[in-house]
Amino acid sequence: MATAAPRIDQFFVLHATRNDRWQAVADQAREWCAGGQRPDGLVEAVDELAVLEQFHAIPGSPTVERLRGLIESGDSDEAARLARHVAEVLMLGRGSDLADEWEAEEDAVLADIVPSVVAPGEGRRPYFEVLYVTGQEEPRWKALRSQVRRLRRREDQFVYEPVFVGSVEDAICATVINPRLAAVVMGENVTLHSRHDAPVIRELLEHASYAKAAGGTGLELARALKRIRPELDLYMLSGRNVEAIAGDPQADVLRRVFHSIEEPVELHLSILEGVAARYETPFFDNLKKYAQRPIATFHALPIARGKSVFQSDWIRDMGEFYGMNLFLAESSATTGGLDSLLEPTGNIKKAQDMAARAFGADHVFFVTNGTSTSNKMVVQALVRPGDVVIVDRNCHKSHHYGLVLSGGQPSYVEAFPLTQYSMYGAVPLEAIKKTLLDFRDDGRLDRVRMLDLTNCTFDGHMYNTRRVMEECLAIKPDLIFLWDEAWSGFAHWSPFLRPRTAMGAAADLKDWLANPESLDAYERQQAELGAEPSRETLMATRLVPDPRKVRLRVYQTNSTHKSMSAIRQGSMVLVRDVDFPHVESQFHEAIFTHASTSPNQQLIGSLDVARRQMELEGYGLVMNAITIALKIRLAVNGHPLVSKYFRVLGADEMIPEQFRNSGFVDYLSQGVNWGKVLQAVHEDEFFLDPTRMTLVCGTAGFDGTSFKGLLANRFNIQVNKTSRNSVLIQSNINNTRSDVALLLRVLVQVCRELEEGGGTSTDGFKRKVHSLMTEVPDLPNFSRFHDAYRKDGGASTTEGDMRTAFFAAYREENCEYVPLRSAEIDKRLESGPELISANFVIPYPPGFPIMVPGQVLTKDAITFMRKLDVKEIHGYEAARGLKLLKPDRL
Template identity: 90%
Template sequence: MAKTATRIDQFFVLHATRNDRWQVVADLARDWAAGAERPQGLADTLDELAVLEQFHAIPGSPTVERLRGLVETGEAAEAARLARHVAEVLMVGRGSDLVEEWEAEEDVVAADIVPSVVAPAEARRPYFEVLYVTAQEEPRWKTLRGQVRRLRRREDQFVYEPVFVGSVEDAICATVLNPRLAAVVVGENVPLHSRHQAPVIRELLEHVAQAKLQAPLGLELARALKRIRPELDLYMLSGRNVETIAGDPHADVLRRVFHSIEEPIELHLSILEGVAARYETPFFDNLKKYAQRPIATFHALPIARGKSVFQSDWIRDMGEFYGMNLFLAESSATTGGLDSLLEPTGNIKKAQEMAARAFGADHVFFVTNGTSTSNKMVVQALVRPGDVVIVDRNCHKSHHYGLVLSGGQPAYVEAFPLTQYSMYGAVPLETIKKTLLDFRDEGRLDRVRMLDLTNCTFDGHMYNTRRVMEECLAIKPDLIFLWDEAWSGFAHWSPFLRPRTAMGAAAALKDYLCSPEAVDAFERQQAELGPDPSREKLLKTRLVPDPRKVRLRVYQTNSTHKSMSAIRQGSMVLVRDVDFAHVESQFHEAIFTHASTSPNQQLIASLDVARRQMELEGYGLVMNAITIALKIRMAVNGHPLVSKYFRVLGADAMIPEQFRNSGFVDYLSPGANWGTVLKAVNEDEFFLDPTRLTLVCGTAGFDGTSFKGLLANRFNIQVNKTSRNSVLIQSNINNSRSDVALLLRVLVQVCRELEEGGGTTTDGFKRKVHSLMTEVPDLPNFSRFHDAYRKDGGPQTTEGDMRTAFFAAYREENCEYVPLRSPEIDKRLENGPELISANFVIPYPPGFPIMVPGQVLTKDAITFMRKLDVKEIHGYEAARGLKLLRPDRL
């Protein structure tokens, strides 16, 4: 136990600093061995690690105690050697390398440990750890560890190490802290409380595990662990009536129940089988086998098998660049071990079913044309001509084009503006409720088919998805939800972010709606509201749906390639729809419409593999991505020179205060911890994804586009999205601490050059900053559709027949072009006739359509267009001017 009380619930902080602490130990021990005095900090750091390592198998608590003994007996050289070895092993990172290196060390220095079977280097096996939650006393754990190790066999596909804990709270901590866990074995009669301080554990149990454990109960703990990390396989050991446990309706979280005195080899084999079930990649496995077969191709894909490439003097370099397997794995065939993406019946079908299991969906569809296509598929499948879709005007253009294709009529709702940074946030729930109530009051609520929102937004705004769906379903119980989660597919693998995802919220909402409490809550609220509540009262009340009427229909589109290890354009559609059987044929028609009949085999395989990776190591990868983001925030905002010119915006700048009921300000604010974050995740209307960082560069005199170019062209740093005065920095599962160091080094160099040029004191610099940070154009809201495209609309509602306007512009005689800066524009704004957009106009940045077909243009939109200084504006030809529909032709 540490000499000073160590809190074990600062999860991401501890995860980030574990390797750092071992490096500190290695450095201190090295200096000691070189002749320095034994540093006091060495013992203190070992005390910290003693708490952390009890939740890991390698190096684990025994290694800390062995190192502590070497320190106490003054064996500096051996202490330095062991500390250096531990630090190096942890830096390796890859599990297969890690276990081999560590067991080699154990063979040398720990003869009392039972020897393990180690695979040869050329046949390294994936490595994971298994948590054993046991009521047995700690002195017995060493013996138990040896018993588990003796079960290993050379023919095992994987190798694992056991981790033992003796309380419910320690089990929660290990599950959160140890990303290498792949399975948990839960015993009975385990004490509730940890020996360590863990005040946030109660909050974690309530908010993430959704459990209030009051007694040492095994099945309740298993359910809590499953909510935290649903990918884990859970097993239970019981000395009582195992048949009773197996028959419990809540035992579906368990993979298997064992009688505790039975032969342990069955548990060992079950653990390996459970991991193998996630390791399998049906399509990728078959594609590898296909590539090894001798095949003659008589179909229209000349590069299949690679002969046209490798036998050519002129394009052989392409084959050498990509390698032979790429071409051996290409085919137009959908038989012989392969499958059809459009009509999957074999390994693609199985791969999609495994993805559905992994992401908590009922169905998953692979898409190889990107999430732009996924969005259009869902809209076409579910929206009929004339249906109204409430949609964020700031969403990706694929949603708007999907409505044009399907004939759905958009009722645009506005996100809150962040004018200073030329970007929008997300749509307030009150705005959505007002729109639904407008349709209700006009007697046209039946026309509303879908709510279509982006979650999270490009800039990191995550909705309180469950609350949005609950309150909307209270007004319209059969409303369909489409959540575009192109940028946040990874969030499923974080227990902190999962509740904010469509599938995570849908799962929790489904469980709630099936409970007796849901009916009671609805009846109580109805009694409080009275028979005819006013609009104002409904808007101010957190509405509760009637579970007897709700039809839970949730769709999520997921750019797998944007946040997981999939090839570009790899996407998924996730479905949780109680009425999917009624629209399944339509959904397949949408697939036939939009999917290529020649989908890329490698994209399909990468989707399969991305699922495998996330199920087996996604939790740790996402935890690391969050850690990287926090390191960047601290490095930029805490550096005395860099923070003078640049800063990463916190939640207080990105989310207005009225949407942060928890009071959450920023991850770096004084006193903030993961208890604060949990409260914000649970309570706030909007939450800021920690992996998305808005880096303000306007204060350094750079507009977003030029700074993006500077980073790419001069320093080989790539970023994606920009605004007038910022760039978006994203951390993902690919980033490392070295990337953080590179970014900070570059920012320091840029700042030094600014300082050498006079820094903030020159008039030119001041003018640039003032222009970028103060003279920012107001963001225009959507105005309205022209009356010609609202023939069946009501006085309060705003939907429009955008499809008719879009195709009206296909006739040249219906259109006119007016130069943007022509006096005619101002004259018509003042006196008419109205300016009616003929097409979409989408500036990048900010990337949302400021004009859509059939929209009446206002002074705000024209002023914004005139102030834009970006080069890329889709739908606008500067030489010809604005493309407008002629009023006299409507």
Template identity: 65%
Template sequence: MDKPTTDSRIKRVDHFFAFPGARNDRWRYLNAACADWARSGEGAALSASLLDDIEAYEGFFAYPGRSLLATLRQRIEAGQSGAAAALAQRISESILTRSYKSDPADWQSAEAAAETPPDLNTPTLARAGGHRPYFEVLVVAPGAATRGENITQQMRRLRRTEDAFIYEAVPVGSFEEAICAVILNPAISAVTIYEGFAHESAAELPVLRDFLASARLDAASIAGADLPLSLADAIKRIRPELDLYLLSDRHVERIAGDARASGLRRVLYSVEELLELHLCILEGVDDRFRTPFFDNLKKYAMRPISTFHALPIARGKSVFKSDWIRDMGEFYGLNIFLAESSATTGGLDSLLEPTGNIKEAQDMAARAFGADHVFFVTNGTSTSNKMVHQALVAPGDIVLLDRNCHKSHHYGLVLAGGQPLYIDAFPMTEYSMYGAVPLASIKKALLDLKADGRLDRAKMVDLTNCTFDGHIYNTRRVMEECLAIKPDLIFLWDEAWFGFARWSPFLRPRTAMGAAEAIAAWMEDPASVEAHEAQAKELGKNPSAAKLMETRLIPDPRQIRLRVYQTNSTHKSMSALRQGSMLLVRDVDFASVEAQFHEAVFTHASTSPNQQLIASLDIARRQMELEGYGLVANAIEIALDIRKEVNAHPVISKYFRILGADQMIPAEYRQTGFTDFLTPGTDWEDQVRSMHEDEFCLDPTRMTLVCGTAGYDGTQFKKLMADDYDIQFNKTSRNSVLLQSNINNTRSDVANLIRVLLEISRKIEADLARGGENGRAAFAARVKSLMTDVPDLPNFSEFHEAFRWDAGKKTPEGDMRSAFYSAYYAEGCEYVPLDSPEVDKRLKSGPAMISANFVIPYPPGFPIMVPGQVITKETIDFMRKLDVKEIHGFERAKGLKLIRPDHAKDHIRK
């Protein structure tokens, strides 16, 4: 077992971002050391040293608590190896299994349990009707280090059998310790702040002080500020979901009216009855625990309802009374049928025009995700994207669009009539994938539109964040620099894979809503106007495009119309059923487009939405608000563990590797010089700095596993793992597969993956040994074909002139909608076989080949042809080298579907 993390090693990224798991490891290590001591008679010093390491951070957790730790310390110092081993084992197992949340005996030593009434000093978690959810409350108070047990006992005495939840106190005595606790302890759901605490901790916390300094939360940065309100602000920045309570013996009325107190749930007079605080804490957690639609649906399912509407499956009678489909009912259970209805009355609500519990659930989701409005969508994020396009884009509007984004964006523009101005992402040719779109490309497109006098036509910037392969934009910088050029641009960020990031303080600033919140706060700061005016003076009245390109532009906060939309595939990263999606809105002008937005909902949303999907979105929000922080931390821990185990394994690493940030992101976009999470010498400060400053970062939970070096193409390896080993992946490229850790994964999953990769690696070695020189040569040739002989990735070429009837001279936008519908007329289309000489002839001497539809190979999964696009040699070469079976929009027997050139000319005349 690895030695547990200590202060000197916690600076490593994999330790800092994975503290909960590391804590479990430290306790297991102490348990093993004490057990060895009890068996051999040697090891007292090691056990004491390991307990020292543990005690440095255990004060930030309610369990095992000061009393049990003191008992364990006494046993070790007294040389009671057997008793120490027994207690260490019980604590370790309780932390690992989390049994302390439901078993009062876990909180006491045997001696204490015999002397103390259990209903007074131990948590009573069971109640009539079921189990009470458990959470922890951070109490920041002066002298908490010495008064900790007294504070804990006071809060325990407030418990009542009527309480819906049960909690334990975590007392700390300083600003630094409070920040450390909310970072390290995911079980904390509320914070109670008393006045009079210190800023610095009495304990040595060098790593935390580095963090506080980098976040401008150190003593020097907040000198003279109101410390309790500064702490509340800092906690809200780290974990905005937490309920904060300030207890003061000053003029609480004035504090409550202070603008800086806006993040507090309540301000209480500290000398008053603590029961009020207790009830506030429970009410705050209950406010997040409530799921208005799901709660109502459960009540609906219990009612004796007779249905005379068009949904025979409702109530389940047609299923359970059938001799032929009863197994369906047995498989799914009765409740799923009792909770179905096609009615939107009788206590239910309408997803199309919600006014009741669905509306309330959506409002709660808006609060949780930092949005002004949230819409639940049951047709997946493909539909969410189309809704945004239809609501906000009118025919002829120009949309700056990543050519490699999800097909729903392209189809959305076809339906809306918007003209895509495609901007290309940086290529990763070696792995047959694209990254993300450089900011320079976006700025150039906007400045070219300005030079053409067409900037007013630019309506939206539409980008994917994070990309399928994990590239995360510097969303704030992108929006700020674009708004400096056109202050009323709308931004659509497709965060289908990134919804979970809201619950990580390190990833949240790079989400659309996180960046929008930061920009909004910056706009309110008078310094923002000063910064803009200083730059405007430096640039002069008419700065050249070249000068603007090389400048990090600062927008005019007085001119900005902050309009940000974010779509989340909730089912992709949270506990929602498949096709569950959320559409998040933070738009100062939403009132002016709300009517057309609802029209878009009516157009695309089903009039018969699945009730279970809606309920699962409600539940996913509840879970993330109450435990999302810890779940996301675990997902990051899992991912870092996989990266480390694969790349460091002496056998596996010969044939497989997970690409680091330096291999996924070119150096020019990593301005801080950050290389990878696990590069020797890299610590968490490097990662945090990269997240703040670099143009692109890599989502640690998305891992590109190269399998071409093992002789497998991506599709082949994905099938092997699914068919033979029951391990499922999602996306593939020519020579890689994408692994994604999420809130569902466990360390057992990691162990299984490593076992299987080792088995495959050993099989490769055995086959090479049996095959001799010829076998090794064949293997090397296979690897070369997958890793070296890769086709160049084709960029977007251009729209044919027939579909650029009102386009500018400098920009490549086109009327894709007209091209798309031109292909509906058979007489205007032709087919040319991909491998025919006709293709090469027309590439060389014309006439141009014009794509009639979208052509999307899987992998890589982006459209290499769109309607109206002129097909080039690069695209044909790429298609001919593809060895994938699934190509949407292409029938190999017929060939390329093209718009006839003469038909296109007719379009020009029309």
């Protein structure tokens, strides 16, 4: 192998540049064909591709060898044609297109190298690839490949191609690099090390104890691959005692065990069946069938079947816009093959069970009115009146309203501030532990029911979820966790981000608690801490829970529509709760309370389909979204003109140094590879989701709101969240490289216009930038609840009866309005009586309550409100002033 070949463990770099590398080779070959002189770097470029293509079936290693042979023989015309065709095929992207187009390449020259992947005369079928990890020598792989292809049948629902590797390291690399893999077949006598340079892979193997995967039964390798990509179907081939392997408790990661290769047809059918099990969408499949049936409707849904629409002169355009199937698939019936979302027993129930399997949950519930409702459902189901919930004050308003509805008492904890950008990060573990210990020391820890946090935050801060749960459970073993992952449901499909998700961390924690090592670790720590460790010691120690006492109760809400291919308002509640049988009835009551009795059929169908897509191609889609984000970061921060006025913030500017133990600075930093990223994911208290990019626009003289409007109105670019001096750019599974090019072109145009207007040299520009970037208001922390709403509060705790305060404001005589900028406000801040908020006040941005019912307002909060220059403030009427509870009415 040429020394210029890249390291195979540069995971995302290799995959992200695969198409670019082929295009570069095609360009060089075209130059050679046109000019008669072979470019100096062409052979080296093909050698680099050879390392990458060994992990893919199409075009794969045979095509690279074919291309190398053409180059060595001097056949520039055929080399240019082949390289161009490969580049064009890869640009198609879709697997079925790729397979169809590759079949067209099969002429007499290539027939023995690239056999057909689609039977003649057949239509397009979904295409995937299967990894074979074999101990057989590489010269045998061509014959093995032919044997696999001969198993294809015309009636097969899918088409797949085999990829062969001969070592544990190569198997891990292929699993990470090749997003088209849907299954892995593992043999025996597989060596550990790759023949290529793979130092980061070796660090990973040592860190995760994967080295045991070499030899033996291969179950260690199977478990390693399952941790990387849990959606893959794994099959084991063994010439030894297959009964013993199948009976091993660790074999639960395998779909099936085969004795050697004695049943190749059964293996082939098992692979197809495994993919079909993920391809099935019970509700959506049935909805399509329902839409094809002739049905007369005598229920209250006139648009069902579409006759009132298509037979109208006045609204027929709506039907033409949306299409007939939207109306044919509408019904308010829950019989005749349909199902009830409120009490599912048929295809909705099956679809939810399949979603639970996909996301690693015990139960999943579909929600059709957004994660705002999902959050309120969970809070109402689990929190009783008077229970204390430790909650991030900056979380979505649905959590606060959920506590009002349930009667839970919030004990607010503060996230670290990013004052310069008018936003908060996430809540330090220190603050959470301190609050729990405050309740313990007050003898009231039994009152604490739940910890409620946002993960990841709007701006991309992800918790070290497992560590938070471990240390909290060490203090209160039955604590319930609600993780609002509205923005990061996609993260389950990334091996780098999954450990930071609620379900990913819960699965790891469950495995660890079941391991005898967990009890050993707990008892060792107890011996070190002594019988009565001080509060300071507990705060400074990474606490280990007692596995005998832990009740693992984890809930995750997931805005499927925010990061997957679901219709707007599609959400899921994911449950991994050992005590769920004890709360299931009240959970259903919460569903009955909040869910519509007329849910949208198409929305439910989209949740079903979103799960299917993520199980079968989510890994590649998320990998692409991360790649897009890295491209945006590089395009903005690396452009000589754009970077004068705009920049995407790195982790060092979004996460204070004390929360980054690994020393990770940014994805673009010199020398960063995915080994360093893995270290940050594993060690750091907070980690920055790469797909969420804070683009600073204040340095270009724009506040976030005006720049958002400029992008939308002039350039048809939409963004969502803004701050005083930034906008949030998100990459998702919908984005392409063309989107990156458009964004960069627009930023270049804006920068040129600034330059033509004098740029940074004008006094007006300097004043504007100074105002946006320097004269920023301090962010107010939560002050306290008024004593009237803390009648059963502890001496050192902060919880309050927000529900009583909220409903006190329903009586007009209890309330008063005081103008925000009046002298009365200043006088009362100085000498009383206290200012007590009657409602939630939520400015956008920053988008969280800076005042809640029953809160005593301080000078910090008033100053912040007075400095706000945003147009949208929920709960505040400028004409009337602040709505306050009268002190004499408390």
